Amino acid sequence: MKYPILCQIMPPDLLKQLLGQVPEEEKNIVLRTIIIDSKMRERRAIMGSMSSMFPLAGEKSICIFDSHNTKDVRSSTKVRCLNDDKADDLSANEAFHGLDVTYNFYENIFGRKSIDNNNMSIKGYVHWGDKYMNAFWDGAKMCYGDGDPNLGIKSFTASIDVMGHELTHGVTQYESGLEYWCDESHHPGALNESISDVFGSLIKQYALNQTAEQADWLIGQIFTDPNLALRNMREPGTARPNDPQPAHMRDYVNLPNDEDHDNGGVHINSSIPNKAFCLAAIDIGGYAWEKAGQIWYKALHGDIPTDCDFHTFAQLTLETSKLLFGNESREHRAVRKGWEAVGIRI
Amino acid sequence: MKIYFSTSGGLMGILNNHVMIDSDTFSEKEKYQFENLIRHSDFFNLQSDRPPTHGAADYINYSISIEDGKQKHTVKTNDVTMSSQLEPVIRFLQNKIRK
Known part of the structure; x- marks a missing residue:
């Protein structure tokens, strides 16, 4: 079972050469490796070309925005960024704390700087939607709903592992x-x-x-x-x-x-x-x-x-x-x- | 008007949670409000959104089918690519289900 990870170490030319040398019954495995390898190279090229679309902070940057129970980024307002005093809003403070701990965890434990390892600005939107019962990563930012206590669901900012979970989707996207x-x-x-x-x-x-x-x-x-x-x-x-x-x-x-x-x-x-x-x-x-x-x-x-x-x-x-x-x-x-x-x- | 509304996915991993709502059960005010939303969104000419790309995760998928006389149309969308026209329709239906 060594073929599935051949693409980690072997350049495409060598993989193609190998295709001509392996027994007939193993040709499919090598062929699949070539396909996976080419997909990964294509993905890296796309991600590389996209990096200029995201503003780079240069240093640690975390900002929390209040979406005022809409799903509209344009009407959202900035409520707390790094070095700001606490906001008058529990969800904003919970989100800031969760994302700050998550940033510090990745930096202190793995030496990673933010989502893209290049200090991409971290943006969290709280009070997303009307009693929205979810949190998600949209490819560039995190959005957290308030839940609905009448239905037994709290704000999604209340759980620090949810903060870490969503930001890690960004890490996975880049890695x-x-x-x-x-x-x-x-x-x-x-x-x-x-x-x-x-x-x-x-x-x-x-x-x-x-x-x-x-x-x-x-x-x-x-x-x-x-x-x-x-x-x-x-x-x-x-x-x-x-x-x-x-x-x-x-x-x-x-x-x-x-x-x-x-x-x-x-x-x-x-x-x-x-x-x-x-x-x-x-x-x-x-x-x-x-x-x-x-x-x-x-x-x-x-x-x-x-x-x-x-x-x-x-x-x-x-x-x-x-x-x-x-x-x-x-x-x-x-x-x-x-x-x-x-x-x-x- | 018969409305079939379903949600799936999200952080909770909802599986095809669907409801059927008959607009005959709406109050007069709700009926007026909903018909306006459908008209403003141009619902019967809307196309479904493609699934999000570039690493998005935990978003909720939505499907709305409406039967109105001879007309029947389905639109699928999600939290990431949802248009501002469709968002009020989804908000209305979710509030209606919660009641």
Whole structure:
């Protein structure tokens, strides 16, 4: 199983040469690698050409805007930026704090400067929409709804891991270009979601100074009932009533890849890599961002196929753990065990 | 007028949450308001939006189908590419569902 990641190290000419040399039954694997490699090169070229479209701050820059319960950026007003006093608005202060902690986490732990590693200005829009029950990343900014307490949902700024989750979608956009869909044999959307949950949870643990064992591994405690969350990384399927997340590959939820089914269930099957990470981090011990987090971040930083499947990503994390900590090190074994526990044998 | 409204996706991973609303159940004021929104948005000539690109995530997808006599039209959109014409229609329907 070495072919799926050949594109990390081999130039396209060598891949094409290899195509003429491998046995007939392996030609398809090399051909697929060439296609993935060309897709990644195309994506890098596009992202590179787009960088001039985003204003670069030059140094750390975070600004929070009030959308006044509309979905209109033009009528939004700036309420708090870096070095400003606290705003007279709880959501604005929560969003600022969450994004500030997230920036500091990425800089202090990974030496990363903002979303694009080039100090792109971080923009958060609070009071987005009318009782809007969601938070999202639109490719350039984050938007947070107020929720509706009458329906048991709080403001999405109340949960620091949600801040980290959304900003990490931006990091993934710049580092891997994982596409936003899933089917039976490709899982880039669920991996994209899982990476946001992993770093969202690490940011919460970093803010609370918790070890992997102490952490609750819950994502999105945005419900007025404090016992509920959107997702439970340690025990998928138990975060709330009717939680649809599977804990093992045998229970993978295969949904149509369309707009009516969460693009193939990107928020459903993300629990499989979530649990693998959580188990590896607990097995390694200590602060999860120090070792397991480093492995996942370095793997994300590498060349991931834009239509990556769980197995290929698992293999990348295993190889990264070996590179960082050594063959058959505690970390290397913990990563393998984590993936095996969710039914992914590498 | 029959309105079929569905949402999917978002941070919560909603799966095809759909409702059917009959405008006969609207109050006179609501009926007037909604018909104005449909007219102003030019709903029956609107095209569906393409899914967002460039790394966007956790946005909600919306689908609105309206049957009015012989006319029937469906428009799909999402939080990222939603037009300012369609936004008030979606806000109206969401408020109606919450009531």
